[in-house]
Amino acid sequence: MTALHHARARAEAFAHSLGLRVPILLGPMAGACPPSLSIAVGNAGGLGSAGVLLMKPEAIKAWAAEVRSGTNGAFNLNLWIPDPAPRRDAAAEAAVREFLKGFGPEVKPEAADATPPDFAAQCEAMLEAAPAFISSVMGLYPPEFVARMKAKGIKWIANISSVTEAKAAEAAGADIIAAQGMEAGGHRGAFDAATAEANMIGLFSLLPAVVDAVKLPVVATGGIGDARGVAAALLLGASAVQIGSGFLRCPEAKIAPAWADALGRTLPEQTRISRVFSGRPGRSIATAYVQAATAPGAPSPAPYPVQRGLTQAMRDAAVKADNIDGIQAWAGQSSAMARAVPAAEVVRDLWEGASALLG
Template sequence: MNAPLKRAYAFCARFGLRVPILLAPMAGACPPSLSIALMNAGSLGAAGVLLMKPAEILAWAEEVRSKGAGPFQLNTWIPDPPPARDPAHEALLRDFLAGWGPTVPPEAADATPPDFDAQCEAILEAAPPMVSSVMGLFPPAFVARLKERGILWIANISTVAEAKAAEAAGADIIAAQGAEAGGHRGCFDAAGAERQAVGLFSLLPAVVDAVSLPVVAAGGIADARGVAAALMLGASAVAIGTGFLRCPEARIHPAWADALARTAPEDTMISCAFSGRAGRSIATDYVRAAVAEGAPAPAPYPVQRGLTAAMRTAATKDGDVQRMQAWAGQSAAMARAEPAADVLHSLWDGARALLEG
C-alpha cells in the first residue's frame, strides 16, 4: 500500500471512520438527515451550530446519535469583537436592500448571534466525539474542558501561521481550508479574509510541512481526482461541503441545488454581501450589485446578516436564487444530485483507484 493510502487508512482507524472523506460543517445546511446518511456510510457527520441555540444543538446531536452509526463533530465560530455601528451608513444599506426585498426596519441591524458561552456549554453537554472551530481558536479554558472529556478538537485554518497557532493551542487535527471553499472561510482575521485568499493546493502542502498533526484538506474538492490529489499532497483526509449539497438528504432549496449544477468556477464570488464576513457564493444578481461601484459597503458581521435577513427570507419563499444566500465552492458544478452514501462511495472508490493505479 502506498503512503497516501496508508495515511488515510491510519486516520480512519484512529478516529473511527471507514472512509477518509468528511462532511464539512455548514451552518444552515447540515440537517441531521445528511449527517446520518454519511455516518452510516462510514463518514464523519457534522453540524455548523453558529445559528443554533443550546436546545437546538442538543436536539441535533441526540437525533444523529440515535440514528447514525459513527462519529460526528459540532462546529462553531469564535466570536468577533463587537461590530462598529454607523447608523447613517446602515440607513443607506436599508435603502439599497429595499430594492431587493421587503422594507428593512432599523432594528434589523441589531441582530446578534446566539450566546457563544451558552453554545459551548451545550456542546460539552452534547459530548460529541469531535468539535471544530472557525474564525479563531477556542479559549484555553474551554480547550482544557474538552481534553478532560476526551473530545477532539479540529481547528479550521486558512494560513500557515494560523495552523501553527492552532497546534500550539492544543488542536488535535488541522483542517486546511483553501480559498476555493464555499460559504464563510475560517479566517482568524476578518479584515484579511479576502486579501489572504490562498488556494488549497498551495496551502495544503505548506501546512503539512509546518505542523505535526493530521491535516484534513477542505475547499473545492468535489470529485475523486480532488480527493486523490489532496491525499497525494499530504492530507490524511478531506472535507467536502458543496459537493454534498445537491444530495436529497441536504434538503436545500431546489432553486439553489439546480443553480449549483450550472455554476462554473468563475461564476462564484467572495463578498461580504450577505453577512458582513467574507464568503464565497454564486455570483448572483444581488451579489454583483452589492459589490458594484457606487453600492454601499456591507456593514460588519453580524449587522449585515441582520439587514439582509428579510431579503433572504423572501428569496427563499419566492424560489428566487438571484437573491438567495446561495453559498457555493468553486467546484459546485461537480456536485451530484444522488443519495449522499452513493456520492461518498463513488468519490472514495474513484480516489482509491487513482492512488492504487
Template sequence: MSSIMGLYPAPFVAAMKARGIAWFATVTTAAEARAAERAGADAVVAQGAEAGGHRGSFEPGDAERAAVGLFALVPALADAVSVPVVATGGIADARGVAAALTLGASAVQIGTGFLRCPEAGIHPAWADALALAAPEDTLVTRAFSGRAGRSLANGYARAAAAPDAPAPAPYPVQRALTAPMRGAAQQAGDVQRMQAWAGQSARLAAAEPAGEVVRRCWDGARALLG
C-alpha cells in the first residue's frame, strides 16, 4: 500500500503489518522521510519538486516553501533513513533512472513519462501538449484543486497566477468550483482549461506502449551503469 500527503495512523499500520502488507510512504523532505520510517514505512518514495501532479507534502502549506529537487532529495534521504528510497519526479528516460540509482535510490517511479502511452488514455490534446513542453512550461499551482500540484502552464493556470487573480479556495472546495470548467475542457479538447498535470521532463514522454518505455529505460540504465 502507498500513502501521500501524510502518514497512516498507528492502528492502521499495525493492521497492515499483521497481514504482511508493505507500506510505501511518499515524502518530499528528509524530515518527512524520518517520520515515515519511525511510523513503520517499509520504503519511502522521494517525490522531487520536478514531479507532476499534486505535491505529497504532509503539511499543505509546505508544498511550495519546502520544494526540494529530486537529485538533492535522494542522497539526503539515502543518508537519513535505513529503508529503501524510491525516486520519483522528472524521471522519464534511462539517464534519469541511472542518475537516481547512482545517487542512492533503490528504484525509480515514473509518472508523466507514461502519460503519452496508449494505456494512459489521456485526452489527445493533453498528450500533444506534453510532447511540446519544456521544463519551464510547467508550474506549481493551487488553482485546480486548492492543493499545490505541478501542471502545464496553460491559460487557466497562468491567469490564476496573475497578481490580481483571486486566491484559490481551500481543498476540496476549489476542486468542486473548477469541476464544470475541467469537464467542459475535456469535452472540447481545450488544453488551456484542462487540469493537465505534467512533470518538468514531460517532453521526454514517448507515445509508445508502456512496456516499451519500461524496457528502454531499464536496458538503457543498465548500459549506462555498466
C-alpha cells in the first residue's frame, strides 16, 4: 500500500470507528455554530459541533435536542477550561471604554463586570445532553469530570497547540487529540493565555510532531480550506480534519452577511491575532477596529472576559448594522477558500477531492 493509500485508509477507518461516513469535523465555534450547521454537516456524514462557552445549561440541552431532531449523526460539545479570575484595573478599563466610543455606542463601566456562565453547571448540562463527543480547549478537564465522561461512553477530544500540551492531554485520558495550528481562526487554544502569542506553531510543523509524540489518533485543524489541505493533513499523519472558517459562508451558519462576504476576499496576510475583542488571543480579519486597537498608542486590552464585556455593545451594534468594522470577524488564514454554498456540498467536495488526490 502506498503512502497515499495508507493515509486515506487510516482516515476512513477512523471515521467509521466514530460512526461517521467521512473524516470531516465541524470546528466548534462559540456563537457561530447554530443547530442548522451541525445538522447539515452531520447529515453529510461528518461531525457536527457547538462551542458552548457562552451558553447556559438549558441552552446547551436545547441545542443538543434540536440537532438530534434533525440528524442521526453524532455531534461534539466543546467548552473552554476557565482561566483564573482576571485582575481588574479601573483606569485601564476606562481607557478602553473611551477608545471604543469611536467604534460604537458608549460603554458603561458595569459592562466590564461580564462573567461567563457557570463552568460546573455547563459540564453537568453536557453530561445530561450525552453527546458522542465532548471536547476541551484552553486546558484539560478535571479528572473527576473525565471519569464521568468515560462512564457514559463519551469520547474526549482535547484541543492542543503544542507537543507538550498533546502529551499532557494523552496522560489526562483524552481519546483524540485535535492539533490546532496557528493558522486557525478564532481563539488560540493555548493552555497558558500569557504565552499564547509567543508559542505559535504552524500546522505543518505541529501535526507530524504531535503524531510522533502520542499514541492517540490526531485531528488536524487550522488553515485547512480545501481538498488539498485535507489530503496534506492526512499525509502528515492526521486521522481526520476539523474545519471552522471553511463552513462560515454556508447559509446554515447564519453569520452576518458583511462577515460572510469579507471572509471570501480575505487574504492570509489580512488576518491578525489580537486580544482586542475578548482579552484572549484570537485570529480575525484585520478590520478597521482591529487595526486601530492594535496600533501604537491604543489602550491595552483588558483581560478575558473583561474585554469581551467592554466590546459587547460595539459588536452587537455592528452585527445589527451589518458593519464589518466592528464585527468580531474571526477568520483563519485560509478563509478566502470558504464558499457560499450549502454545508453538505462543502463536506462532499472536501472528501471527494481529498480522496481523488490520495488515490
